[in-house]
Amino acid sequence: MSRIDPTARVENAAGLADDVVIGPYCILGPDVKLAAGVRLHAHVNIQGDTTIGARTEIYPFASLGTAPQSVHYKGEATRLEIGSDCLLREHATANIGTAGGRGVTRIGDHVMMMxxxxxxxxxIVGDNVIFANNAVLGGHVSVGDFTFLGGQCAVHQFTRIGAQCMISGLTGVREDVIPFANVLGQAGKLVGLNVVGMKRRGFTKTQLHEARAVYRELFFGAGTFDERLERLREKVESSPFVAQVMAFIDADRKRALCHPSRGVSGEA
Incomplete structure (x- = not known):
């Protein structure tokens, strides 16, 4: 049976698994659904059509499923989905989607929001993503699996960030970021690959050498960027790393791609 503190306000229509724990002064709307093992510590506000996955833990003053911060939102029925085994710390926030967008905001499994x-x-946030303190995403952003977002970084709306990236603290991201990249600066620029993260996830020395070679060829090779892109395209079948980078680039060419600063060396 769910354990609900007597000071909490939970709408009767809310869907609660038998073993959820709802702490003091939490507020849950009628369309909220909590899966098995979810724990709300205290003063958590969850509204809208919001689904929280199994064993996710949410700390005080988090606010989830509230209306989008968009002047175009007029009360349409949209959703927020948060995966399993996530950890959301104090004052973390996430809004439902918009009818003019995807209609849903989605956060994957094993995500930590500080x-x-x-x-x-x-x-759309993938699995195993970490948000450090005060890292923020504008609307319509997508973030790939295993990406780390440093403290007080800010990602511009509609930007795509590939899998296994490192966004350094205090960085502003305005352009799409290829998978495995490391981004730094007020106007974020590539500063190499996320080698630390790649090593943690078991990349071998051979794979790291290959990744560095691809990075140097793509951003520092001879010819124009489009010419370098076409040369790398020939290696898609033989290189999983090239295949993942090319798939990311080809998926959406509408926005500019994040590049290294001019004058930066090709070291990754």
């Missing part, structure tokens, strides 16, 4: 982090409307 204090003050924010996921805007219509964002």
């Amino acid at each position: 204090t003050g982090s924010h996921v805007g409307h219509d964002c």
Whole structure:
């Protein structure tokens, strides 16, 4: 049976698994659904059509499923989905989607959102993503699996960030970021690959050498960027790393791609 503190306000229509724990002064709307093992510590606000996956733990003053921060939102029925085994710390926030966007904001499994982090409307966040304190996503952003977002970084709306990236603290991301990249700076630029993260996930020395060679060829090789892109395209069948980078680039060419700063060496 669910354990609900007597000071909490839970709408009767809310869907609660038998073993959820709802702490003092939490507020849950009628369309909220909590899966098995979810724990809300205290003062957690969950509204809208919001689904929280199994064993996710949410700390005080987090606010989830509230209306999008968009002047175009007029009360349409949209959703927020948060996966299993996530950890959301104090003051973390995430909004439902918009009818003009995806209609859903989705956060994957094993995601950690530290204090003050924010996921805007219509964002898609992959699995095993970490938000450091006050890392924020504008609307319609997508973030690949195993990406780390450093403290107080800010990602511009509609930006795509590939899998296994490192976004450094205090970085502003305005352009799409290829998988495995490391981004730094007020106007974020590539500063190599996320080698630390790649090593943690078991990349061999041979794979790291290959990744560095691809990075140097793509951003520092001879010819124009499009010419370098076409040369790398010939290696898609023989290189999983090239295949993943090319798939990311080809998926959406509408926005500019994040590049290294001019004058930076090709070291990755």
